[in-house]
Amino acid sequence: MASVIGGTGSFFGPWRENHAWAQGAKPIKLGLTCDASGQYGNSGQDDFRGIKMAIDEINAKGGVLGRQVTFITADTETTPATGSRVAERFITREDCTILIGALHSGVANAITQVASKYGVIYMNTNSSAPSEAGENCSRVKFVWDGNGTNFSKASVKNAVDSIGKNWMLLTNDYVWGHTTSAATRTQVESAGGKILDNLLVPQNTRDFTAYLLKIQQAKPDVVATAVGGDDIKALREQVAQLKLDGKPAWINNQQDWPDVWGAPDSLFGVFGTTWYHKLPLPGVAEFVKKWQAANKDGPIPVPGNVSYNGYMSTRELLRAIERAGSTNNVKIIKELENLKVSATDRMQHFDAYMDPMTHQMQQAIYLARRNAKPADNTDLFEIISWTEPKSAADDAAPGKCKLTPYDQVPTVDS
Amino acid sequence: MFDLLPHLLNGLTLGLLFALIALGFMLIVGLMEQINLAHGSLFALGAYVAMQLTGPRPPLPAELAKAWLALPLGWRYAATLVIAPVIVSLVGMLIELCMRRTYGKDPLYGLLLTFGAAMVIEEMIRLVWGTRDYVLQVPSAINGGFLFGDLIWSTYRFYAAGISAGVIGLVWLLIEKTSFGATVKAGAHDSEIVRALGINLSRLRLLVFVFGTMLAAIAGIIVAPIWGIRPHMGVDAVIPAFLVIVLGGVGSFWGAVVAGLLAGLCVGLAGAYASEWSLLSMYILLVAVVTFRARGLWGKKSVLEA
Numbered sequence: 099m100a101s102v103i104g105g106t107g108s109f110f111g112p113w114r115e116n117h118a119w120a121q122g123a124k125p126i127k128l129g130l131t132c133d134a135s136g137q138y139g140n141s142g143q144d145d146f147r148g149i150k151m152a153i154d155e156i157n158a159k160g161g162v163l164g165r166q167v168t169f170i171t172a173d174t175e176t177t178p179a180t181g182s183r184v185a186e187r188f189i190t191r192e193d194c195t196i197l198i199g200a201l202h203s204g205v206a207n208a209i210t211q212v213a214s215k216y217g218v219i220y221m222n223t224n225s226s227a228p229s230e231a232g233e234n235c236s237r238v239k240f241v242w243d244g245n246g247t248n249f250s251k252a253s254v255k256n257a258v259d260s261i262g263k264n265w266m267l268l269t270n271d272y273v274w275g276h277t278t279s280a281a282t283r284t285q286v287e288s289a290g291g292k293i294l295d296n297l298l299v300p301q302n303t304r305d306f307t308a309y310l311l312k313i314q315q316a317k318p319d320v321v322a323t324a325v326g327g328d329d330i331k332a333l334r335e336q337v338a339q340l341k342l343d344g345k346p347a348w349i350n351n352q353q354d355w356p357d358v359w360g361a362p363d364s365l366f367g368v369f370g371t372t373w374y375h376k377l378p379l380p381g382v383a384e385f386v387k388k389w390q391a392a393n394k395d396g397p398i399p400v401p402g403n404v405s406y407n408g409y410m411s412t413r414e415l416l417r418a419i420e421r422a423g424s425t426n427n428v429k430i431i432k433e434l435e436n437l438k439v440s441a442t443d444r445m446q447h448f449d450a451y452m453d454p455m456t457h458q459m460q461q462a463i464y465l466a467r468r469n470a471k472p473a474d475n476t477d478l479f480e481i482i483s484w485t486e487p488k489s490a491a492d493d494a495a496p497g498k499c500k501l502t503p504y505d506q507v508p509t510v511d512s
Numbered sequence: 513m514f515d516l517l518p519h520l521l522n523g524l525t526l527g528l529l530f531a532l533i534a535l536g537f538m539l540i541v542g543l544m545e546q547i548n549l550a551h552g553s554l555f556a557l558g559a560y561v562a563m564q565l566t567g568p569r570p571p572l573p574a575e576l577a578k579a580w581l582a583l584p585l586g587w588r589y590a591a592t593l594v595i596a597p598v599i600v601s602l603v604g605m606l607i608e609l610c611m612r613r614t615y616g617k618d619p620l621y622g623l624l625l626t627f628g629a630a631m632v633i634e635e636m637i638r639l640v641w642g643t644r645d646y647v648l649q650v651p652s653a654i655n656g657g658f659l660f661g662d663l664i665w666s667t668y669r670f671y672a673a674g675i676s677a678g679v680i681g682l683v684w685l686l687i688e689k690t691s692f693g694a695t696v697k698a699g700a701h702d703s704e705i706v707r708a709l710g711i712n713l714s715r716l717r718l719l720v721f722v723f724g725t726m727l728a729a730i731a732g733i734i735v736a737p738i739w740g741i742r743p744h745m746g747v748d749a750v751i752p753a754f755l756v757i758v759l760g761g762v763g764s765f766w767g768a769v770v771a772g773l774l775a776g777l778c779v780g781l782a783g784a785y786a787s788e789w790s791l792l793s794m795y796i797l798l799v800a801v802v803t804f805r806a807r808g809l810w811g812k813k814s815v816l817e818a
Contacts, residue, residue, distance in 0.1 A: 134643075135743075135744055136744070139643060139743075139744065140643045140644060140645065140742070271788050298787045298788035299787065299790075300788060300790055300791040302748065302791065303790065303791060304738070304739040304740075304748055305526055305529075305738060305739070305779070305783075307522050307525075307526070307666065307669060307780070307783075308519060308522055308523075308779070308780050308781075308782075308783025308784045308787075309784075309787065311518045311519060311522055311663060312783075312784050312787075314663045314664065315515060315518075315663070328740070328742060331645055331742075332738070332739055332740050335647070335737070335738070335740055336666065336738065339655065339656065339657060339666050339668060339737075340656075340664045340665070340666055341656065341657055341664065342657075356644070357645075360644045360645025360646065360647075360740070360742070361645055361647050361740065363647070397642040397643055397644040398644065
């Protein structure tokens with residue numbers, strides 16, 4: 099009878115607070131929440147390639163804490179509802195104790211809600227709404243990409259001073275677009291510029307002619323876009339066709355490599371990135387070779403910022419587990435909160451660190467433009483500046499981010 | 513007023529593109545009473561096949577490929593505009609042959625079959641061309657921009673609108689002014705009588721489906737340089753196509769054309785003056801119309817209004 103009661107107790111008991119799986123040599127199972135379709139389907143699969151490479155590397159060295167790392171992945175369809183469903187299934191039915199992957203901030207936020215409920219660590223690899231490390235932050239979530247504010251801080255003041263004060267915003271009508279444009283507006287106004295108009299672009303817009311006519315009528319000095327995924331690709335095609343890429347000047351908040359690779363001829367304006375495969379830094383060329391060996395015959399021949407963030411976040415997670423000597427979620431969280439990575443290890447120009455107040459990786463922010471003299475057919479970017487983490491930091495984020503105390507985080511172990 | 517004119521013109525050109533996208537869909541619904549949910553995937557396939565033919569590596573034997581690539585892009589593009597729809601029509605033919613067993617049965621079977629076909633085609637596209645994006649090269653004569661009314665306009669957009677108007681006119685002539693069109697319409701209206709007259713109805717349906725497929729492929733080729741080419745581009749096409757035929761009235765040729773223009777005007781004007789409503793505006797238009805006229809603008813009276 100006691101065993102029956104005990105069994106029932108553990109089944110119906112307070113498992114949110116004590117969600118423990120059997121210990122031993124069983125693999126550590128990760129749930130990869132990568133888009134495979136929808137607006138960020140292409141980028142989601144590039145994210146996956148980086149994540150998988152980090153997992154394969156650690157397994158080749160014998161795994162983590164002597165345990166192999168396995169994973170399951172499912173298409174989150176660039177849809178918050180699907181992301182939420184996938185996360186719930188990965189945690190409750192597939193026994194995943196860590197989730198990794200995101201491009202779309204709405205999807206990332208939906209996954210965060212589920213991960214927070216169960217105390218499962220979630221690595222937000224590539225979604226870059228400032229709100230992800232601000233009002234939508236979470237004790238269990240770590241954000242690895244630069245966000246809209248970081249890129250705005252790196253670019254706007256110089257553009258107001260050197261190009262002009264009259265700006266227009268072109269904003270994808272969802273959380274990333276809104277928060278990124280809000281950051282740009284703040285930077286523009288504090289630098290003495292003026293926002294003439296903010297044109298909101300619904301997601302899945304394929305025809306930008308109305309917007310481009312409106313921009314021509316308003317005659318701004320600079321257009322700052324916060325348009326992502328397939329939408330920015332269509333916009334780029336149409337701007338390039340009209341040869342509107344010279345005047346006004348364009349600041350495109352961030353250009354993800356998979357979005358650029360498909361249509362390099364339409365690359366225009368100045369844009370942000372966190373990494374480039376031709377950075378003249380130690381380790382970059384070796385990393386590119388390793389990535390190419392791991393992704394033979396892939397749709398993209400070199401790693402870009404998306405794959406890089408997928409790789410770096412997974413590698414640092416697995417190292418944090420190793421350092422913690424445990425798969426206990428709070429122990430891993432504490433390791434990640436104290437994370438510092440040297441510039442050499444990150445293959446960036448400056449040392450990077452995890453902000454313990456916001457859980458966003460503070461790193462070098464690069465500004466780039468189209469490369470007029472490419473060394474080969476992958477050399478699409480010309481890096482024009484690199485900003486150190488503290489200069490690009492989102493100062494408002496710590497005030498907006500309220501992290502749950504450790505003792506209120508449900509315990510999770512693999 | 514002068515600020516408004518460019519947006520009216522933009523709305524009309526966009527409307528012609530919407531009408532072109534919906535044309536093949538409308539023909540199959542109107543003349544065969546079958547909803548072809550694979551329309552968007554056939555639209556995408558048209559763009560991919562055209563991209564492959566005009567690109568640097570056409571799927572031809574080495575010598576033939578060399579001769580083909582030696583042709584100026586303008587010639588290759590013009591030939592592709594004919595060849596690609598013919599190639600895609602073979603897929604349409606296959607779908608119609610599979611659909612035959614569903615005729616006369618619950619329409620759900622046809623819907624499920626074409627939905628399945630759409631998924632198969634999209635996955636096939638991913639397998640063959642991968643998930644990356646492509647660009648359809650177009651001749652320089654129809655590329656770039658021109659200055660009009662102090663604004664730069666896309667040459668290609670006006671070319672696309674012109675082609676759309678031309679194709680719409682040709683389809684109207686075929687349906688309204690030829691014996692083939694008369695037979696097809698008669699077959700849709702009363703298949704038993706048409707069969708009794710000795711006309712092979714199966715062949716007629718096949719021809720209509722193939723024709724609708726070719727129109728989907730042409731729309732894909734025309735729209736590709738504006739939207740870009742990616743595996744799920746068909747979803748972006750099938751939704752406005754569905755909206756346009758419901759708005760115009762199922763089976764009405766001119767209903768679809770006018771509905772396309774109205775939807776284009778809505779999206780174009782909203783894009784300029786209430787940008788966040790641009791895509792939603794055409795759905796609001798649809799809701800407004802079907803609330804008061806469930807059959808659509810030019811649709812036949814149905815049980816919805818009984």
